Amino acid sequence: MRVKICGITKLDQGIAIARLGAQALGFICVPASPRYVSPETIRLIVEQLPKNVDRIGVFANTTIENICQVAAESNLSGVQLHGNETAEYCDRLREFLPGIEIIKALRVKTPETLATAAVYAVRVDTLLLDAYHPEQLGGTGKTIDWMMLSEFRPQCPWLLAGGLTPDNILNAIDSAIGYNFSGVDLSSGVEIAPGDKDLTKVAQLFAKLSQLANHR
Ligand SMILES: O=C(O)c1ccccc1N[C@@H]1O[C@H](COP(=O)(O)O)[C@@H](O)[C@H]1O
Secondary structure (H helix, E strand, C coil), rough: EEEEEECCCCCHHHHHHHHHHEEEEECCCCCCHHHCCCCCCCCCHHHHCCCEECCCCCEEECCCHHHHHHHHHCCEEEECCCCCCCCHHHHHHHHHCCCCCEEEEECCCCCCHHCCHHHHHHCEEEEEECCCCCCCCCCCCCCHHHHHHHCCCCCCCEEEEECCCCHHHHHHHHCCCCEEEEEEEHHHHEEEEEEEEEEHHHHHHHHCCCEEEEEE
């Protein structure tokens, strides 16, 4: 199972979280977020990570030019689109960044949001389901109603996000497991404060995940 820990801002925490077992680290490139990190800082962290750890930049409602510039400056292996990006936008981004993983986040308000996955699933590499919040784009600590996931069968791999913690992770995975489910993404559920990760909670998370037969 793929485990992505998002909202990394500090070098020592990034290295420690990769050592604990995260396959992907996320860096918030949305300037309004309290977890924002500059391309220079991302690059400093990324240079110290093992090569097999995915380096994902999180963007929302920005220009393709900005994403391309930050991806190059930060040496990202993937980009996560967390705003209202259209399917056509994803197509254009793919043309500009052919070798980069594109993750489209859907902020799930109602079951109808899940129906929009079909249009993205044939264009991006990975989908990510996060909870909807009226004022915030992400990192809200709110969970999706996992009951909605029983019918979710997208045509590409997908990650579950939104308010996941070491305490609820096994129940969340139990609800999500099914067609093309590929892993989980956590941010505020393993933090002391926005952008400051709690390594004890991250270790607790991996201890919980080790109870799953297919974790590695
Ligand atoms: O974390 C942020 O500040 C953020 C800002 C803008 C877009 C996305 C953001 N975070 C993403 O939100 C999800 C879920 O976070 P949480 O576990 O509920 O705290 C995660 O994918 C973050 O990458």
